[in-house]
Amino acid sequence: MPEGITVVNRDGKILYYNQAARKVTGMLEEDLIGRQIADIDPEAWKGTRQIINSGRALLNQKVLFGENTFIVSRSPVCQDGEVASVVSVFRDMSEYENMARELTAYKELSEQLDVIIESSHDGLWITDANGIVVKVNAASAKRLGLPAESLVGCDVQRLVDEGYFDRSATLEVLKNHSSITFTQNMRDGGQCLVTGNPVFNEKGELRLVVINDRDLTAIKKLQDELEESRAYTQHYRYELVRSQITRELDSQLVVRSAPMRRVLETAMRVARTESSVLIQGESGVGKGLVAKVIHEASARRKEPMVRVDCGAIPPSLIEAELFGYEGGAFTGALDAGKPGYFEIARGGTLFLDEVGELPLNVQAKLLRFLDDKEVVRVGSTKPLIVDVRVLAATHRNLQEMVAEGSFRKDLFFRLSVVPLSIPPLRERADDVPPLVTFFLRRLEKQNATPKTMAPAVLERLRHYSFPGNIRELANLVEQLVVLNPDPVIELHHLPEAIRDSEFIPTDSGPLEDNLNLAQAVKNVEMQLIKRALKVYGSQRRAAKHLGVSHATISRKISQFNMIVTER
Numbered sequence: 001m002p003e004g005i006t007v008v009n010r011d012g013k014i015l016y017y018n019q020a021a022r023k024v025t026g027m028l029e030e031d032l033i034g035r036q037i038a039d040i041d042p043e044a045w046k047g048t049r050q051i052i053n054s055g056r057a058l059l060n061q062k063v064l065f066g067e068n069t070f071i072v073s074r075s076p077v078c079q080d081g082e083v084a085s086v087v088s089v090f091r092d093m094s095e096y097e098n099m100a101r102e103l104t105a106y107k108e109l110s111e112q113l114d115v116i117i118e119s120s121h122d123g124l125w126i127t128d129a130n131g132i133v134v135k136v137n138a139a140s141a142k143r144l145g146l147p148a149e150s151l152v153g154c155d156v157q158r159l160v161d162e163g164y165f166d167r168s169a170t171l172e173v174l175k176n177h178s179s180i181t182f183t184q185n186m187r188d189g190g191q192c193l194v195t196g197n198p199v200f201n202e203k204g205e206l207r208l209v210v211i212n213d214r215d216l217t218a219i220k221k222l223q224d225e226l227e228e229s230r231a232y233t234q235h236y237r238y239e240l241v242r243s244q245i246t247r248e249l250d251s252q253l254v255v256r257s258a259p260m261r262r263v264l265e266t267a268m269r270v271a272r273t274e275s276s277v278l279i280q281g282e283s284g285v286g287k288g289l290v291a292k293v294i295h296e297a298s299a300r301r302k303e304p305m306v307r308v309d310c311g312a313i314p315p316s317l318i319e320a321e322l323f324g325y326e327g328g329a330f331t332g333a334l335d336a337g338k339p340g341y342f343e344i345a346r347g348g349t350l351f352l353d354e355v356g357e358l359p360l361n362v363q364a365k366l367l368r369f370l371d372d373k374e375v376v377r378v379g380s381t382k383p384l385i386v387d388v389r390v391l392a393a394t395h396r397n398l399q400e401m402v403a404e405g406s407f408r409k410d411l412f413f414r415l416s417v418v419p420l421s422i423p424p425l426r427e428r429a430d431d432v433p434p435l436v437t438f439f440l441r442r443l444e445k446q447n448a449t450p451k452t453m454a455p456a457v458l459e460r461l462r463h464y465s466f467p468g469n470i471r472e473l474a475n476l477v478e479q480l481v482v483l484n485p486d487p488v489i490e491l492h493h494l495p496e497a498i499r500d501s502e503f504i505p506t507d508s509g510p511l512e513d514n515l516n517l518a519q520a521v522k523n524v525e526m527q528l529i530k531r532a533l534k535v536y537g538s539q540r541r542a543a544k545h546l547g548v549s550h551a552t553i554s555r556k557i558s559q560f561n562m563i564v565t566e567r
Contacts, residue, residue, distance in 0.1 A: 002091075004070075007077075008037050009085045010052050012045055024065060024092070041065065044072075048086045051076050055083055062093075069093045123192070125211035127170045131156045140213060143186065163187055169196030173209045184213065191216040254438045257428035263420060264293060270418045271297035276370060278355075278415045279393040281422030284471030287393040288353065290420060295349040300389060303348030308341050311354040319362050320378045329379025342375045342386050349389045355415065356396035356407060366390075367411045390415075425469040429462045435470065436461060439477040451481050453489045460491060464498050465535045465545075526560050529553065533564050 004021035008014055017032045038045035047058055057075040064070070072090040076083040117124050123140030127133050133154045141148035144164050156170045166185040173180055173196040181195045192213040199208040255264060270277055271294045279287045288307065295305040313321050324340030325333055341350060352358075358366065369375055370390060374383040392415045401407035425431065436453060444450050453461075466472050476495075484493050491499060532542035543553040557564060 123213035169194045257430040275417045284469035285422045305349045306345035307351045311357040325378035352392045355392040356394040426465045
């Protein structure tokens with residue numbers, strides 16, 4: 001028997017011990033029989049004497065023996081009316097106590113698992129190997145519009161048949177014995193992302209199916225809100241950058257005229273993209289300034305902007321300067337090689353000024369970069385991926401160069417994804433006075449010599465053509481400040497070419513009563529033609545800058561009986 005059994009006579013001698021009792025004491029049978037129980041377990045002898053004296057049994061007493069706990073029942077054996085011996089039966093309760101502790105821990109773990117399952121915002125299903133629902137949490141039940149208790153014991157096939165959802169992940173897992181994920185359409189028109197996973201026993205048999213479902217309706221709403229928030233953030237960031245650059249333009253770059261404002265507004269818009277930009281305009285109009293504005297307003301503003309004057313690099317070296325070279329690629333090359341401007345500008349912006357000066361072979365490599373974002377160093381065959389935005393500028397007419405064959409047609413279209421044309425200074429006269437003031441203040445800080453300009457000087461400068469544009473104006477102001485000792489610059493201080501140039505004042509007074517519209521137009525045309533011929537020196541150049549053909553200028557000169565002298 002698994003219970004220990006002992007028999008002790010009324011004198012306290014052990015008459016019998018079974019195997020379970022010997023195991024507890026750790027003694028052999030011959031060591032126990034005939035020995036006094038008091039020598040082995042004094043507490044047991046006390047209980048035995050109590051029964052001998054009273055003649056009544058003591059049942060289910062809890063006693064300790066060594067490190068183990070036992071439940072002991074002692075009963076008297078009577079003979080001739082008196083107690084002859086006592087039979088003790090004891091059971092080791094340590095195993096049962098361990099089981100009880102494990103059961104308590106299991107109950108606590110089960111309660112914790114229930115709390116976790118019920119607190120999940122995602123739906124959770126557990127079904128057996130027959131597709132019968134064993135457990136479902138409140139999130140899934142609410143999604144179906146049914147009490148959770150009514151779903152336990154339900155066949156998921158019935159839920160599909162009744163249209164609660166269009167397909168069941170449980171049935172798919174039971175069919176394929178593998179995990180599955182798909183979008184589930186619900187009765188109320190919502191959608192859930194459902195994932196089913198099989199649970200196998202030690203024999204590899206399918207035991208359970210665990211389903212997780214997530215409401216995509218709520219996720220899509222959150223995603224839409226996030227996208228809206230990102231759009232607002234991007235818009236506010238753009239407006240902030242635009243405001244900062246506008247303040248900089250107002251305080252330093254001096255842009256007042258409507259044509260230039262439009263150019264800069266376009267530059268600000270294109271700055272948010274990665275498109276290639278071709279900036280066109282005469283020398284000195286501020287092409288580099290516009291490129292800087294685009295870079296500073298872009299997401300690359302924290303990375304370098306590298307400016308390359310393509311016209312200042314010898315044609316034989318420009319490929320190596322732009323794309324770099326490997327060691328020993330040509331005579332005079334550094335042994336370690338050298339990175340090109342594309343690699344130096346990595347992550348930022350590469351501004352190719354006077355791009356029309358590039359040789360045809362370099363144009364081909366530039367086109368490859370714009371298409372594939374790859375550069376190949378001179379002397380190498382290994383392409384390098386380089387993240388660089390390209391801005392290009394030129395004062396030349398690239399379309400005419402394409403027609404002549406000196407500029408690649410495909411490169412022209414690839415560069416001019418967004419064309420920006422900067423008007424010359426003569427077409428934005430409103431910028432002249434604030435530019436003059438700006439240059440005067442800058443020179444005053446450098447030389448500590450405050451100067452002002454007479455209104456007549458500003459008016460004459462407003463209507464001067466400035467072939468060199470802003471660069472020429474800046475140099476002229478510096479010349480007037482340096483050479484003129486007077487605090488006010490008057491008309492006679494201007495160079496003769498500017499002082500004597502013909503112009504049409506903004507306020508020319510009232511027209512004569514007998515002057516009709518045709519005559520007024522004729523007078524204006526004559527003034528403009530005279531002025532253009534004096535500034536540019538030839539009919540062909542004057543026609544180009546007036547935006548008409550050479551034949552038109554010749555016809556007008558003949559029609560107006562004008563006497564001109566070309567230089």
